[in-house]
Amino acid sequence: MRHVIASPDFRDGFVEIGSDRSVTLTPTGEETNDEAEAATDENGQPVQNQLRNLWVTATALTSALNTAFLAERIALFAIVMGVALLLTGIGFLVLTIGGALRTPAARMSSSA
Numbered sequence: 001m002r003h004v005i006a007s008p009d010f011r012d013g014f015v016e017i018g019s020d021r022s023v024t025l026t027p028t029g030e031e032t033n034d035e036a037e038a039a040t041d042e043n044g045q046p047v048q049n050q051l052r053n054l055w056v057t058a059t060a061l062t063s064a065l066n067t068a069f070l071a072e073r074i075a076l077f078a079i080v081m082g083v084a085l086l087l088t089g090i091g092f093l094v095l096t097i098g099g100a101l102r103t104p105a106a107r108m109s110s111s112a
Helices: 050-098 104-111
Strands: none
Touching: none
């Protein structure tokens, strides 16, 4: 079964995900679509397509690396936002203690 996706990354006329899991070459090196003629290992199982396995591994590792980078950036954003909110809270505390946030009527009655 082939899973074909729309991608500009063509290699030998196939999209990488469209390549079969097993190699479709005869023992003499010719391409074939017949599984009975395909190259097999000593146990009779089809030979793995190493190029496809390499591509799948590279794609998985790239996705993992990008996910880790995103998580690190989100954590840094959370830390920066926490510090900013902490400083904002300290600023409002100073204004409240200093009396700058009182209403004008409260200021008039306390000064009289």
